[in-house]
Amino acid sequence: MALYNFKKIMVVPTSKEFIDITLSKTQRKTPTVVHKHYQIHRIRHFYMRKVKFTQQNYHDRLSQILTDFPKLDDIHPFYADLMNVLYDKDHYKLALGQINIAKNLIDNVSKDYVRLMKYGDSLYRCKQLKRAALGRMCTIMKRQKQSLEYLEQVRQHLSRLPTIDPNTRTLLLCGYPNVGKSSFINKVTRADVEVQPYAFTTKSLFVGHMDYKYLRWQVVDTPGILDHPLEERNTIEMQAITALAHLRSAVLYVMDVSEQCGQTLEQQLELFNNIRPLFANKPLLIVANKCDVKKISELTEEDQACDKLLAHRVDGKMKGKKVHDVLNRLHLAVPAKRDEKARPPFIPEGARIGRKTMEVDAPKRKTERDLEVEMGDDYILDLQKYWDLMNQDEKYDVIPEIWEGHNIADYIDPDIMKNLEDLEKEEELKVKAGEYETDEESEDEEMQEIRQLAKQIREKRKLKIVCSKDKDVHGPRLPRTVKKVERKTLEKEMGDLGLDMTGKDDSHYAVNARRSRSVGVAKKRKREASVVPTSRTRSQSASRPPRDQSGVRDPKMAKQAKKLMKNQQKDMNRQGKKGEADRHVFDLKPKHLFSGKRKSGTNDHR
């Protein structure tokens, strides 16, 4: 688990970069426009936002750094020790501690300045406060330069560590430098470790993987160990020691039989004895290498090592507590026998027969396919032969489905004949009771007459309504009595109503009609200019003279008056006016007066 995270640690920026990033982010992500004349709370909010935003950014990034870097107490002791060896535990913890302090300081700064900003009363003051706050935060970060650099280097190195799983099956190769550990791992796995004639070619741990008995095995190659006490060991050797100490693996102590590494067998044995305490609880194998130079069989050692480790691991597991937990939960339940009756499992007859036929290979019944093959072209799929009907000879009947818009299937009923009989009986009874008799009394003449009369009445009424609607009189109407009634229409109408209108010449309406005709309207006569009009219609009284004669002394004056009148009318006539009072303007906005440019002059003309 821990090793997975080493590659996922976020990049730690340098302090300068850190400051740049955060400040530019503040610049971009917060509003930038503020004016003096804004309301003070708006100005304050604007600057407070900036301070808080910067603080938030710093806080987030630093927290992420702190969480990303592994805590030495939380990871596997192998890794903890390895990191201690490589990076110095104290320095590491110190660096992270400094980062944490910086984070807290920045938070405090922001809190203080936000509090102060509440009392800022002008844009200038708020701005200065914000500037001060941001400045302080940035100087805090500047002081973290060293820690950040150190952490960045740690991160880079960590991500390049080989992924050694401390819990899986491992083979650990150790021994003097240059004995052939790396060559061995190259041969056995796909790892490509550098092999050189000089000592300490391998400076750190390397991992390879191989397969044996369908399982994956880790093979860990270590830098060589020299024979001196623990305190004097350098970093490289310490790595090997750490690996030896923490990884639960099979140890392969490689010895160079040919003494090509530069140490004698005795010296190698010395080393072996010295680091023997590290081999406690681990299956150990001594590998005699480079036996082509000096012959001792070596091949079997590999297999034995793996088997030994496997057995060791299984023993370890069985003895462990976990197995007991699992065993306790397993329990095979068997129903208790209640009597001596044997109750074997139930297998249905069909299945049993099926199984038997499968085994015995009995002759199967003829399938349709066989038939088809037999008959060739003549073959017709005839499923009706399998039908199971009451009378077998009805199989090939054409079954009717629909009759006159009804589904026959809806009527099918074994009792239908009985029901039909009942229905017919019912029908007979009904007919007898006279339900179907149309008591349409043939109407007598009188009724027919009445109907005809009613019809006529309705027609007449409709006609009258239509006539009255046709008149289409809008506005005030003349009373009926003013209109002159024609004798003909009157006599016709009354005649239709059944009154005798013949010989009505002496009736009062006829007499009145004649009388009114004699009182005629005065005929229009052509007036001569010299003659003063003297004739008057009988309808006018003699005392009132006509308008064009009243106040006129003699014909000469009359003539003059007439001339005046005509002159005055000339203008009006020319303009097409009806009279003096006609002030109607036909075209309020004539186009020629309202369009075009006005060069000089008025709008009367353009």
Added chain:
Amino acid sequence: MRIEKCYFCSGPVYPGHGTMFVRNDCKTFRFCKSKCLKNFKKKRNPRKTRWTKAFRKASGKELTVDNCLEFEKRRNVAVKYQRELWSKTVEAMRKVEGIKRKRQAQFIFNRLKKGKQLEKEEAISEVKKNIHLIKAPHAKPRLWRRRWCRSYKMWKWVMISKSLLGLC
């Protein structure tokens, strides 16, 4: 192959006609024409849409409960084919159909009888009230009668000839 009923108008949906709508609760609705489908989509209640059979039955305009209507019923029990049963069924169907039609017609006739009565009464009252439109109160009866009879006979002759020609 069967003739289904339209959900909306209760008319017959012949095979190859109409549409079917399947709702999310697996209820199917068949429609004989797009008119019914459109009305359904508008969420109209067939029991309130006057031209549908559902309305007519629900408002008592047509025969609803009768023995002859019990013959046509969807049965969920399959009966194996027997020739004589099928042929007898077809015969029975014919007879039942005849009786059914008679009864339905009678039902409607009975329903409309009252209207005829009302019509008669209305004609009588009309004549009583508005006779003055075609006959003056003190008209000479014989004269009027002659005039009127002429027009009446004309009308009667027209009606008879219409019925003879089968136009009524």
